[in-house]
Each structure stands twice: as structure tokens, then as C-alpha cells.
Amino acid sequence: MFGLSLEDLGFRAPYDLAAVERAALAPRDASGMEREDDAGWRNLLDDIPERLGQLIRLEKDAISLRSYETLMIPGLLQSPAYALSAAQMRNPTIPSSAAYERVRIRMRRSERLMRSGRPASFIVSEAALHQPIGGLAVLADQMGHLLALASEDPQVSIQVLPLGAAFVVPSPCLLLEMSPGRVVAWLEQPTGSVLVESPDDVMSFRAVFERLSTTALPTVTTLERIDERRRALCTAVEVAAHQAGAPLRTRTPTTASRSRFWEPLSG
Numbered sequence: 001m002f003g004l005s006l007e008d009l010g011f012r013a014p015y016d017l018a019a020v021e022r023a024a025l026a027p028r029d030a031s032g033m034e035r036e037d038d039a040g041w042r043n044l045l046d047d048i049p050e051r052l053g054q055l056i057r058l059e060k061d062a063i064s065l066r067s068y069e070t071l072m073i074p075g076l077l078q079s080p081a082y083a084l085s086a087a088q089m090r091n092p093t094i095p096s097s098a099a100y101e102r103v104r105i106r107m108r109r110s111e112r113l114m115r116s117g118r119p120a121s122f123i124v125s126e127a128a129l130h131q132p133i134g135g136l137a138v139l140a141d142q143m144g145h146l147l148a149l150a151s152e153d154p155q156v157s158i159q160v161l162p163l164g165a166a167f168v169v170p171s172p173c174l175l176l177e178m179s180p181g182r183v184v185a186w187l188e189q190p191t192g193s194v195l196v197e198s199p200d201d202v203m204s205f206r207a208v209f210e211r212l213s214t215t216a217l218p219t220v221t222t223l224e225r226i227d228e229r230r231r232a233l234c235t236a237v238e239v240a241a242h243q244a245g246a247p248l249r250t251r252t253p254t255t256a257s258r259s260r261f262w263e264p265l266s267g
Contacts, residue, residue: 051193052105055186058195059109062176064119066209069172071131074122076110077158079145083107085134114153121157123212125168129160129229137237143230150223159216160225167215169208 059065059076067074073082080103087102088094094102113120132139150158161168174186185196185205196202217225 054195055193056105056109058176058178058184058186059113062118062178063180064177065113066121066123066175067172068123068169068174068209068212069128070125070170072128072133073142073146074124075106076113076120077122077124077146077149078106078110079138079142080107081138082134082142082145085138089133114149114156117155119155119157121159121213123159123161123209123216125161126163126225129226136233136240140230140233140237143226143233146226147223147230150219157219158222158226159213159219160222161212161216162225165215167211169212173205173208175202175205175209 067076072086075083078086083103083106084099087099129139129143133142146158149156172188174188175183176186177183183202183206185202187194187196196205216222
């Protein structure tokens with residue numbers, strides 16, 4: 001079912017989804033690549049919270065990164081609709097313009113990472129595949145987005161930490177390799193973010209990541225698990241739409257499937 005638009009899946013967003021997708025597209029130069037306008041990035045950083053600006057600077061300078069998430073899809077892997085839903089969930093009173101801007105920033109960060117060719121490893125708790133951020137249709141589209149990202153960039157590795165795994169960590173964590181031998185840890189907490197630079201503390205986080213990586217599903221099995229979840233979500237949304245009396249629509253590509261090269265693993 002990958003390739004259905006959200007409207008085909010029966011999803012009616014309380015916002016203009018097309019506007020979200022447009023907001024995710026950064027300005028392009030004649031070659032089709034996003035313009036790396038340093039002045040533009042400086043202006044953008046001036047208008048966002050300092051802690052987010054610090055994280056963006058770290059991401060920009062890092063030569064590799066490793067991310068672990070527990071209940072949500074990692075920000076750098078989020079689709080536009082999922083990112084918008086996550087922003088509105090965190091702050092239900094956020095103005096639409098501010099939410100769209102958050103999405104635009106996140107998509108620029110993601111595209112910059114994907115273009116850079118830097119190694120990036122993501123470990124995601126399987127619980128995140130079941131949290132209906134934005135609803136089942138948005139989550140189904142997010143699963144397709146993950147598959148697309150994994151298929152188009154061999155430097156991006158995604159692993160799912162299965163439910164019932166023998167080793168789990170309760171909090172998200174991001175490791176950024178700033179230079180050979182120098183790694184820092186970025187921790188998200190309810191009261192703010194913490195940058196850990198102590199070599200001893202960072203060594204402990206690196207050991208945790210090694211164990212998470214060996215406990216998580218291998219990459220191929222992970223993609224199969226994500227595709228299985230995507231298919232189940234698409235079926236659930238189609239059944240709900242049918243029960244509500246919605247007619248079947250012509251299948252058209254989503255933004256993700258138009259721009260990616262993912263092919264389903266089976267069926």
C-alpha cells in the first residue's frame with residue numbers, strides 16, 4: 001500500500017498538509033541542491049531557542065552521529081506531517097506559522113545530514129512504531145518515510161530495539177563525533193538539554209550504544225519490521241475509512257514515494 005496519499009488513506013488533516021510539505025522544501029539552486037546560505041542559517045538560528053541552535057551547530061560540525069530514541073521517531077528521520085504533529089503535541093497552543101517553521105527547520109537539518117554522506121546510526125525503540133503521533137495515517141506515512149530514507153543513503157543505519165529486549169535504556173541520547181577521538185553526548189530532558197563533554201562520561205554512553213546496537217534488530221530485519229508495521233497501519237486506516245463510508249480513491253504517490261526509491265520488501 002506504500003504510495004497512497006494521506007487523503008487516499010482517509011486522513012483529513014486539521015491543517016494544510018500541502019503547506020507543510022512546501023515548508024519542508026528548502027530553496028534550491030540551478031543544480032537542484034539546497035543552497036547553503038550561511039547568512040540564512042545565522043538568521044534562522046537567531047530566531048530559535050538557544051538550545052536548539054546549539055544542537056544544530058553541533059550537528060553541522062559533527063563527522064558522524066549516533067541516536068537512540070524511546071517513544072518517538074528521531075527528529076532527523078521524521079516526515080513533515082509527523083514532525084508537525086509532534087510539534088503541536090508538545091505545545092498545543094503553538095501558532096500554525098511557528099509550527100510550520102519548526103517543520104521547515106527540521107527538514108533542512110535532515111536533508112543536510114542525508115546529503116553530507118556522514119555516517120549516521122539510529123536506534124529506535126519499537127514502542128515508537130506504535131505511538132500514533134498525528135494519528136494512524138500520519139504514522140503509516142512515517143513508516144514509509146523511514147523505509148525511503150534507509151534505501152537511498154547507505155550511510156544511514158536504522159535499527160529497531162524490539163519490545164521485550166533484554167537491554168533497554170529509558171532516556172533518549174545523541175552521540176556526536178566532532179573529530180577523530182572526540183565525542184560529545186546530547187541528552188534531552190523535560191527541563192532542558194544537557195551537553196556532556198567529559199571523556200569518562202562519554203565513554204559510558206558509548207558503551208551503552210554498543211550494547212544497544214548488538215541488542216537491536218539487524219538492519220534488514222528492522223526494515224522488514226517497519227514495513228510490516230506500515231502495512232498494518234495502512235490496512236487499519238483503510239478499514240476505518242471504509243466503515244465510515246468513504247469511497248476508495250485513485251492511488252497517487254505521496255511526497256515520500258515521489259522523491260525516494262524504496263521498493264517494498266515483499267508483496
